Amino acid sequence: MGILFFGLGIFGIVTKTVLLRARDQYIFAMFGVKKFSPGFAVFTGASYCLVGVLAFFAAISISMGYGLDKKGNVTRNGVPVNAAQRPVQPGPQPLVESKPVAGETPAERMAREAEDAKRREEREAERRRAEEDRQANAALRMRAQEEREAADRERERLAKELEEKTRREKEAARLAALELPKPPQSLGSISYVDKAVQESPLLGKANGARFIDRAPEGGVMVGAIFFIGDHFGDSVAGIQPIYQVGDEYVKGKICGNETDRPIQQLAESGGVVAGVKARIGLIMDSVQLAYGPLQGTKVDPKQGYFGDLIGSDGGSPKDFYAEGHSIAGIFGTYEQDKSLMSLGMYVIQRMQVSELPAKHEMRTFTSADGKFSVEAKLLKVNDDGTVSLEKADGSKISAPTASLSDDDRAYIRANQ
Incomplete structure (x- = not known):
């Protein structure tokens, strides 16, 4: 039947024939509809196809035993398809003992009773084995549970130890970064x-709050403690200048935000800060200090070098170099709990060095051509490219550094 209706529907769609009986057409005529468009013919054909498909699937469902009960629930072979099927648990099988047989002899009775006793013993042995297996399985499950719990406790202990170790290492690194060594x-x-x-x-x-920090009297900037933040990735949240006054390091104040990720950076022996290279966008993404050896009152740019980059590689490059001068402090702006926004430096245009870093012993200074030599000790290096020497009798002389031998110039560079 379903195939027949489907075929009629295809016929109506292809031939544009309205598949209505005369009685049905008469009903439409009562409402003034006597002619039907090709689209209506396609509609009636499609309806026939739909009825055919539904009839086809209904026939298949009935053949497979599906139907509806009085409550409208779907059934299969009279059983609701959603009914929970509980597995039948086999219970203990009762021991069936033999019954007396009429006319059995005493020997047959004894044999029958012996067979029953044997079956009882086998059943009891089977019960004991089952109980032993049950207890063994329970013990195994309990042991496995205890092992899992022990493993969980061990993992938790190791995780706590690792967390505590990491915390101690971070704290040690933080304290080390904040502690100043001896120059x-x-x-x-x-x-x-x-x-x-x-x-x-x-x-x-110049957005945000402003900060200023100046070196103490007689001090020049030789490094800094940088505080790393996590605003837009690693960024420079704050900076604390480090100054050297004579033979001591002195901390400036914290400019910007203090975090738990400080990094200390210092110039090499005899060096000072000579400039800064930064990357700045919406915030200060990174800072890299420039250093150089202090020779007399000037910083030698030919022997300059950079410290490690602090922060991340973002923003646009900005830089400033003091052109051979030392730095006496910093200024700039920052955004609270976020990052530095700008940075500048206080440049010492003129300064004096009244004594040398260390006491020097008497030695022989020789001219570059070897024709002149004098026993003296080094007093100081002058801005005009000469050195002041003190002879054994206490008299003082000056000599151009360039006129001395290579060994003497190396000695002056190492001890200035």
């Missing part, structure tokens, strides 16, 4: 007046 050598007694200190250009945007 490897003195920079001498440095002096300068406020009028000799000028502000550098400000790197970055």
Whole structure:
């Protein structure tokens, strides 16, 4: 039947024939509809196809035993398809003992009873084995549970130990970054007046709160403690300058935000900060200090070097170099709980060094051509490229550094 209706529907769609009986057409005519469009013929054909498909699937369902009960629930072979099927648990099989047989002899009765006793013993042995297996399985499950719990406790203990170790290492690194070492050598007694200190250009945007930090009297900047933040990735949240005054390191104040990730950076022995290279966008993404050896009152740019980059590689590059001058402090702006926004430096344009970093012994200074030599000790290196020497009799002389031998110039560089 379903196939017949489906075929009639296809016929009506293909031939544009309205598949209505005369009586049905008469009903439409009562409402003034006497002519039917090709689209209506397609509609009636599609309806026949739908009825055919439904009839086909209904026939298949009935053949497979599906139907509906009085409540409208789907059944199969009279059983609701959603009914829970509980597995039948086999119970203990009762021991069936033999019954007396009429006319059995005493020997047959004894044999029958012996067989029953044997079956009882076998059943009892089977019951004991089952009980032993049950207890063994229960013990195995309990042991496995205990092992899992022990493994969980061990993993938890190891995780706590690792967390505590990481915390201690971070705390040790933090304390180490905040603790200042002993300077490897003195920079001498440095002096300068406020009028000799000028502000550098400000790197970055002057947004946020302003900070200023100046070196103590006689101090120059030789490094810094950087505080790393996590705003837009690793960034420079704050900076604490480190100054050297004579033979001591001195911390400046924390400029910006203090975090639990400090990094200390210092110039090499006899060196000072000579500039800064930064990457700045919306915030200060990174900072890299420039250093150089302090020779007399000037920083030698030919022997300059950079410290490690602090932060991440973002923003646009900005830099400032003091052109051979030392740094007496920093200024700039920062955003609270986020990052530095800008950074500038106080540049010492003129300064004096009244004594050398260390006491020097008498030695022989020789001219580059070997024609002149004198027993003296090094007093100081002058800004004009000469050195002051003190002879054994206490008299003082000056000599151009370039006129001395290679060994003497190396000695001066190492001890200035």
